[in-house]
Amino acid sequence: MKFTSSSQELKSLLKSEQDKGKSIGFVPTMGALHSGHLSLIKQAQKECDIVVCSIFVNPTQFNEKSDLEKYPRTIEADKNLIKNYCDYLFAPETAEEVYGDKIELIEFDFGGLENELEGEFRPGHFQGMANVVSLLLKIVTPDKAFFGLKDYQQYKIVCRLVEIIKLKTEIVGCTIIREENGLARSSRNELLSEKGREVASVISYTLNYIKKYHAHFSITEIQEKAKAMIQGILEVEYLEIRDAETLKNITSWENNNGVFVSFAGMIDGVRLIDNIRF
Numbered sequence: 301m302k303f304t305s306s307s308q309e310l311k312s313l314l315k316s317e318q319d320k321g322k323s324i325g326f327v328p329t330m331g332a333l334h335s336g337h338l339s340l341i342k343q344a345q346k347e348c349d350i351v352v353c354s355i356f357v358n359p360t361q362f363n364e365k366s367d368l369e370k371y372p373r374t375i376e377a378d379k380n381l382i383k384n385y386c387d388y389l390f391a392p393e394t395a396e397e398v399y400g401d402k403i404e405l406i407e408f409d410f411g412g413l414e415n416e417l418e419g420e421f422r423p424g425h426f427q428g429m430a431n432v433v434s435l436l437l438k439i440v441t442p443d444k445a446f447f448g449l450k451d452y453q454q455y456k457i458v459c460r461l462v463e464i465i466k467l468k469t470e471i472v473g474c475t476i477i478r479e480e481n482g483l484a485r486s487s488r489n490e491l492l493s494e495k496g497r498e499v500a501s502v503i504s505y506t507l508n509y510i511k512k513y514h515a516h517f518s519i520t521e522i523q524e525k526a527k528a529m530i531q532g533i534l535e536v537e538y539l540e541i542r543d544a545e546t547l548k549n550i551t552s553w554e555n556n557n558g559v560f561v562s563f564a565g566m567i568d569g570v571r572l573i574d575n576i577r578f
């Protein structure tokens with residue numbers, strides 16, 4: 301695996317790969333890599349000749365400065381984890397390397413997708429994320445870019461982003477990787493107590509319950525029931541049942557583009573998210 305922190309160097313390395321006719325798969329990350337990220341990288345390996353991973357803790361997608369400062373930076377461990385699966389690792393050391401001299405954010409029109417669900421709790425987060433993804437995609441110019449479906453709203457926004465900025469990159473959504481007990485993999489799981497990690501399995505249990513039994517209930521009924529199943533074990537921030545395309549509220553189980561159930565909640569002072577679609 302070749303490592304670079306320079307966008308210019310990365311561009312010229314990738315240009316020579318593309319000149320040889322190689323396809324490029326890209327996995328953007330913020331580091332603190334775990335098996336969930338590795339599964340994206342392995343998916344990229346399956347589908348493309350060359351795999352590029354980036355590690356950049358993007359300042360513009362954090363609402364709290366303290367969150368940005370606290371964000372785990374584990375570059376040596378990250379390199380070790382991915383070195384056998386990835387061809388190029390791009391880890392810029394400064395924001396200037398990605399944004400240029402001055403950080404100027406573009407306000408993309410995602411038709412309100414960015415204000416639903418996570419957007420309500422993290423104002424500006426998705427615009428910051430989209431800005432950095434747009435810049436990274438322009439540096440890497442991949443054929444395909446791989447995103448985890450645990451961040452389904454992010455995935456939908458990135459799909460819209462490539463249409464807006466007219467890039468040919470195909471956005472691939474990859475299945476959620478779970479612990480044995482069903483808990484969705486996340487860097488944040490490391491911060492949970494042993495007990496917390498065990499009981500947080502109630503999230504995926506409840507999401508699966510909704511999928512299995514939804515037809516017996518109205519949307520409001522099952523939403524209340526599901527919240528009650530989790531509340532007391534985790535502090536529920538939201539559990540929303542939405543249209544899988546628009547992310548807007550639905551009023552019936554029919555007449556939608558698929559059902560998307562999205563959860564966010566806290567345990568051990570750690571915020572966890574998860575979702576299911578059917």
Ligand code: PAF
Pocket residue numbers: 328329330356358361429432433451454
């Ligand atoms: O999902 C993430 O890790 C980040 O939001 C991303 C896509 C790397 C942009 O900073």
